[in-house]
Amino acid sequence: MLVLLALVLTSVMVxxxxxxxxxxxIDCGITKGSTYTxxxxxxxxxSDAEFIDSGEIHNISVASDKQLSTxxxxxxxxxxxxxLRPKNGKGTRFLIRASFMYGNYDFKNRxxxxxxxxxxxxxxxxxxxxxxxxxxxxxxxxxxxxFMHVCLVNTNxxxxxxxxxEVRPLxxxxxxxxxxxxxxxxxxxxxxxxxxxVRYEADKYDRLWGPSEPTTPDYISLNTSYNVSAGSxxxxxxxxxxxxxxxxxxxxxxxxxxxxxxxxxxxxxFIYMHFAExxxxxxxxxxxxxxYLNGKLWYEHLNPLNHTTTTIPSSEPEAIASRYTxxxxxxxxxxxxxxxxxxxxxxLKKLPQKQTEDQDASAIWSIKSVYGVxxxxxxxxxxxxETLWIGLVCSxxxxxxxxIISLNLSTSGLSGEIHPGLASxxxxxxxxxxxxxxxxxxxxxxxxxxxxxxLNLKGNNFSxxxxxxxxxxxxxxxxxxxxxxxxxCDTKHCVNKVKKILVPVIATVASIFVIMTALTTxxxxxxxxxxxxxxxxxxxxxxxxxxxxxxxKSITDNxxxxxxxxxxxxxxxxxxxxxxxxxxxxxxxxxxxxKEFQAEAYLLxxxxxxxxxxxxxYCIEGKHKGIIYEYMANGNLQTHLFDTSSKVLNxxxxxxxxxxxxxxxxxxxxxxxxxxxxxxVKCNNILLNEKFQAKLADFGLCRAFPTxxxxxxxxxxxxxxxxxxxxxxxxxxxxxxxxxYSFGVVLLVIITDGDVKSVVDPRxxxxxxxxxxxxxxxxxxACVADxxxxxxxMNDVVMGLNECLVAERAxxxxxxxxxxxxxxxxxxxDAR
Numbered sequence: 022m023l024v025l026l027a028l029v030l031t032s033v034m035v036x037x038x039x040x041x042x043x044x045x046x047i048d049c050g051i052t053k054g055s056t057y058t059x060x061x062x063x064x065x066x067x068s069d070a071e072f073i074d075s076g077e078i079h080n081i082s083v084a085s086d087k088q089l090s091t092x093x094x095x096x097x098x099x100x101x102x103x104x105l106r107p108k109n110g111k112g113t114r115f116l117i118r119a120s121f122m123y124g125n126y127d128f129k130n131r132x133x134x135x136x137x138x139x140x141x142x143x144x145x146x147x148x149x150x151x152x153x154x155x156x157x158x159x160x161x162x163x164x165x166x167x168f169m170h171v172c173l174v175n176t177n178x179x180x181x182x183x184x185x186x187e188v189r190p191l192x193x194x195x196x197x198x199x200x201x202x203x204x205x206x207x208x209x210x211x212x213x214x215x216x217x218x219v220r221y222e223a224d225k226y227d228r229l230w231g232p233s234e235p236t237t238p239d240y241i242s243l244n245t246s247y248n249v250s251a252g253s254x255x256x257x258x259x260x261x262x263x264x265x266x267x268x269x270x271x272x273x274x275x276x277x278x279x280x281x282x283x284x285x286x287x288x289x290x291f292i293y294m295h296f297a298e299x300x301x302x303x304x305x306x307x308x309x310x311x312x313y314l315n316g317k318l319w320y321e322h323l324n325p326l327n328h329t330t331t332t333i334p335s336s337e338p339e340a341i342a343s344r345y346t347x348x349x350x351x352x353x354x355x356x357x358x359x360x361x362x363x364x365x366x367x368x369l370k371k372l373p374q375k376q377t378e379d380q381d382a383s384a385i386w387s388i389k390s391v392y393g394v395x396x397x398x399x400x401x402x403x404x405x406x407e408t409l410w411i412g413l414v415c416s417x418x419x420x421x422x423x424x425i426i427s428l429n430l431s432t433s434g435l436s437g438e439i440h441p442g443l444a445s446x447x448x449x450x451x452x453x454x455x456x457x458x459x460x461x462x463x464x465x466x467x468x469x470x471x472x473x474x475x476l477n478l479k480g481n482n483f484s485x486x487x488x489x490x491x492x493x494x495x496x497x498x499x500x501x502x503x504x505x506x507x508x509x510c511d512t513k514h515c516v517n518k519v520k521k522i523l524v525p526v527i528a529t530v531a532s533i534f535v536i537m538t539a540l541t542t543x544x545x546x547x548x549x550x551x552x553x554x555x556x557x558x559x560x561x562x563x564x565x566x567x568x569x570x571x572x573x574k575s576i577t578d579n580x581x582x583x584x585x586x587x588x589x590x591x592x593x594x595x596x597x598x599x600x601x602x603x604x605x606x607x608x609x610x611x612x613x614x615x616k617e618f619q620a621e622a623y624l625l626x627x628x629x630x631x632x633x634x635x636x637x638x639y640c641i642e643g644k645h646k647g648i649i650y651e652y653m654a655n656g657n658l659q660t661h662l663f664d665t666s667s668k669v670l671n672x673x674x675x676x677x678x679x680x681x682x683x684x685x686x687x688x689x690x691x692x693x694x695x696x697x698x699x700x701x702v703k704c705n706n707i708l709l710n711e712k713f714q715a716k717l718a719d720f721g722l723c724r725a726f727p728t729x730x731x732x733x734x735x736x737x738x739x740x741x742x743x744x745x746x747x748x749x750x751x752x753x754x755x756x757x758x759x760x761x762y763s764f765g766v767v768l769l770v771i772i773t774d775g776d777v778k779s780v781v782d783p784r785x786x787x788x789x790x791x792x793x794x795x796x797x798x799x800x801x802x803a804c805v806a807d808x809x810x811x812x813x814x815m816n817d818v819v820m821g822l823n824e825c826l827v828a829e830r831a832x833x834x835x836x837x838x839x840x841x842x843x844x845x846x847x848x849x850x851d852a853r
Contacts, residue, residue: 041065043108044227045188050078050091059087062221069093069186072103073399079182081124089122089155094182095173100138100408101181102172102400104386109190110167111379114199116189116226117162119171121147121182122155133179138172141404142372145205146176155184159206159229161196161367166376167383170400189227194256196367198291201338204367207281207290207849212361213242213266223262230263230363239275243267243360245299245328252329254295263363264297264330270358277349277359281366281847289338290345293365296333298325302357310359313348314339322352325360338369366847377403377415378422384445385413385425391442392435406832409792414828416448426831427451427824429796431477431817439464448472451824455503455817456480463487463504468494475820478504503816566626566638570645577604585657587705587719589618594652601652602637609644618646625650625720628693632685634708634718653708653716658767662704662774672789673833674713675771676797676826681715682707683822686764687815689717690757698755702763703744704770748809758809764818765804772797793828796821 046066048057053070066088069076076093095101107115117139123132132149137158145158169188173181196204211219211230221227235242249264251257270277283290298308312320312333320333339345349359376382385402388394396411403415403423414427425446431453438461439454446452450472459481467476468490476491487504494500574580576595585592590608594601607618625636625648637649655661658678661670670678682702689697699706699717706719746762772794800821806812813821 043190045105045107045186047072047103047186048088048091049076049093049183049185050080052078057087061086062227064221064227066185069103072105072186073101075101075397075399079126081122081126083124083153085155088120088185089124092122092124092126092182092184094126094180095175096180098397098399099175100172100400102138102170103183103186104400105169105171105186105188106167107164107169107188107190110169111164114161114163114191114193114195115169116159116187116191116228117169117171118157118159118185118187118189118229119183120155120157120185120187121149122184123149123152123182125152126182127180131179133181135176135179135181136174138170138174138400139203139372140166140168140170140172140376141374141401141408144370147181157229160370161191161199161204161206162372163199163203167379168376168386168401170376172400187227191226192256192258195226195258198334198367201369203370203372204291205370207366207368208364208847209366210364210847211263211266212268212363213244214262219260219262223260225258225260233268235268239272240268240270240277243269243299247299247328249297249299250329252297252326252331254330254332257293257295257330257332259295259330259332259363264295265299267297267299267360267362269360273351273356273358275358277361279347279364279847280344281849282344283342283368284849285368286343287341289341289369291335291338291367291369292347293335293367294333294347294361295363295365296323296325296331296360297329297362298327298360299362302327306356307354308357308360309352309355310349311352313346313350315342315344315346316348319347330362364847366849374404375422376401378424380445380447381423381425384442385410385428387442388430388440391440392430392433392437394430394433394435396433407791409828411792411795414451414792414824414831416831424448426472427827429453429821429824430457431813432456435459437461439467441466443467444469446470450827451475451820453477453817453820453824454481458482460484463491465490467491473500475501475823476503477816477820478502479814479816480505501820503820566636568638568640568647568649570640570642573604573606573640573645573647573649576602576649580606589719595649597637597649601654602649603652605648605650607646618648622648628689628697630685630688630692631714632681632716633688634716650718651710653718654711655709655713657705657718658707658709658715658771659704661709662770670713672794673826673829676793676822676829678707678709678713678715679768679771679797680819680822680826682717682767683764683815683819685715685717686760687819690760690815696757698757699760699763700755701741701744702760702767703741704767707767746809747807756809757815758812761804761809761812761815761818764815765801765812768797768801768804772801790825790829790832793825793832796825796828800825 041064046064047069048066049069051068053068056065056067058065075098076095079092079094081090081092107113119137130152132152134146134148136146137144139160139162144160147156147158149156171186173183175181198204209228209230210233212233214232214234216232216234218232219230224230244266249261251259268277294312302308307324309322309324311318312323323331323333325331349361351357351359382402389398398410400408402410402413402425406417409415412429413425415423416426417423426448427450428446432455435454435457436459439459441464443452444466447470449470452473452475455477457480460483462485463478463483465488467473468488491500491502495502568576576597577593578595580593582594583591584594584603590606593604593606595604596602622636622639625634629635634653635651637651639649640647661668686699686702689699699720701719706717707715708718709715744763744766746759800813800818803813804818
């Protein structure tokens with residue numbers, strides 16, 4: 022019975038010692054779902070397939086370790102990231118190790134060079150000396166997030182790859198020097214040991230200790246079979262396999278020197294030297310020595326304790342030097358030469374960039390998982406800025422962590438109900454879920470997102486009513502809410518409501534119509550007689566809207582200054598009192614006649630929006646016909662998009678102009694009943710006032726649909742070549758999507774100035790948010806899709822451009838706001 026109990030207890034102790042629940046061991050390139058336990062270390066490894074959704078797996082025919090016999094390479098995408106979530110995350114100190122072995126897996130026999138990042142921060146550049154020599158990167162780092170990202174970045178010098186990733190939690194009182202930054206392992210030397218690397222299980226933290234034996238007869242190895250206690254270094258928990266061996270000179274007066282050259286001239290080091298007396302000294306024997314670094318006394322009068330560890334670490338980063346030399350000399354009182362058991366060298370590594378706030382990161386990762394988002398979403402969502410996830414806009418504040426403020430998942434193939442993880446995006450301002458297959462009710466938690474300003478739910482299959490709080494916010498103007506009419510209530514409720522209301526409405530509609538017609542007629546007469554005045558955008562009150570030809574001549578100083586020309590005629594500069602105006606006169610040779618003149622005058626009289634030019638007055642006197650409208654001091658957009666323009670519009674200004682023009686079109690399409698199609702959207706017809714606010718102009722070709730239900734009208738083709746929708750040209754079917762095509766061309770011109778090869782106007786000197794520009798290009802390309810039904814709506818365009826503008830403004834705000842002896846020469850390149 023006692024024997025059985027002992028066996029049980031032994032089993033429990035072994036199991037506890039080998040508990041690996043808090044470590045991460047990934048063998049890259051093994052089959053998805055497969056696991057194994059390494060026979061030499063007892064470490065259990067898993068496939069990397071659960072930590073990344075890209076890459077190609079390969080085998081290596083000859084490898085020293087099993088973990089090096091496979092790898093994952095990344096021929097696609099510039100940046101590919103593994104995302105890990107350790108059991109203990111934020112605030113925990115970890116040893117993080119990445120291993121690489123080329124092994125000519127691609128049969129190209131060309132050693133690649135690529136960068137490795139830890140989260141948003143540059144870790145190091147991976148270089149190889151030979152195809153058969155493995156390399157490692159190891160760092161001691163305190164996580165500031167629950168998420169850990171190891172990213173491989175293609176620098177156009179070969180395809181990045183990786184063999185394994187290992188993450189080991191350390192005790193919080195180990196290597197406290199990480200308070201100054203992270204510690205990048207340069208080397209660990211196990212002096213006096215045989216030619217094997219010491220790691221787990223001998224070292225419970227799985228540090229890699231390389232063997233370092235004497236290479237000349239002047240130095241000898243020392244070994245002991247007795248235990249070496251922790252002594253003054255209990256926190257480092259150095260294993261017996263390390264402290265049980267040492268090196269010492271044979272000659273009493275011979276020093277022990279260690280030299281190394283830094284790989285980078287800016288590297289600063291932390292040094293850990295470990296000592297223990299492992300010889301049985303006689304009564305008349307003493308061992309005492311001093312340590313010098315580059316000739317300066319570093320530590321004095323060290324007496325290593327009998328079979329007890331003493332660790333001497335750097336108290337602060339060592340001064341930068343082109344070469345470092347540690348020299349250990351005996352003191353005058355010592356009867357024995359110096360001794361050393363082990364050495365650790367670390368480069369201080371600053372990793373300053375902040376990762377996305379954990380709440381937002383968790384939310385967006387769960388959204389990616391639940392919906393299976395088919396985008397290259399890898400690494401940290403918001404950091405670094407240049408790799409911001411497509412569809413996201415983040416806010417950046419030096420005092421705070423990056424937060425997600427905009428999420429565009431339009432046309433992303435989402436299905437199922439709206440995921441509750443969205444409720445955790447508490448700082449979100451814009452959320453676009455349009456044109457997916459989302460079902461179920463629109464959840465109440467969307468109403469609790471207090472920062473939400475724009476919400477687009479159109480093009481889904483929701484059931485039930487839109488939450489009252491969302492509708493209330495929309496009515497107050499604090500939320501721009503877009504949804505399909507069918508989503509405003511559930512089918513049963515709507516049917517009952519219609520039954521209750523429809524009958525009495527039908528019974529009284531005729532009488533109401535008569536009454537409303539009479540009231541409208543009276544109101545129009547009163548308005549014309551008593552309120553025959555209008556304010557321009559400058560605040561000018563025009564007593565009348567109809568002007569005589571002689572008055573037009575006076576206003577324009579006899580048509581003295583021409584400020585524009587078009588198919589309608591010439592446009593003249595003028596004044597009414599102290600206020601500048603523009604006067605467009607119909608020329609006798611104009612290809613546009615009375616019909617177009619009347620169409621423009623009528624539209625300017627009937628529609629009013631801050632992004633449409635305002636009517637001041639008109640003239641109809643015999644053959645003289647003209648329209649007076651507000652003067653736009655900065656002319657049309659086209660004049661500012663040529664190399665000869667004195668002012669180069671920056672990216673924020675271009676986006677604002679695009680937003681303004683889009684809002685004008687959005688009003689015509691969705692704010693007018695029935696909807697109006699402009700038909701001649703182009704850069705020349707986008708005018709800019711003194712503040713560079715954009716307004717749509719030239720409404721002579723506008724057409725209104727006969728009824729709101731009409732999807733198109735048939736009409737002769739009119740418009741400007743280059744901006745004209747090919748579908749409209751072929752079918753003569755005019756729809757709102759015709760304007761979308763033209764606006765897409767305008768947007769491309771704004772971005773590129775017509776030079777598609779340069780993509781973004783080089784005159785902006787790359788001073789713009791790249792993701793914002795990419796989003797704008799995506800919007801423009803969506804607008805000019807060959808098939809009209811694949812084009813977005815103007816609502817969608819306005820939302821998308823607003824996102825681009827938010828991202829660019831956030832960016833701009835952040836921008837403001839070898840050895841002297843034959844014993845040891847540490848080669849840091851090989852050590853890594």
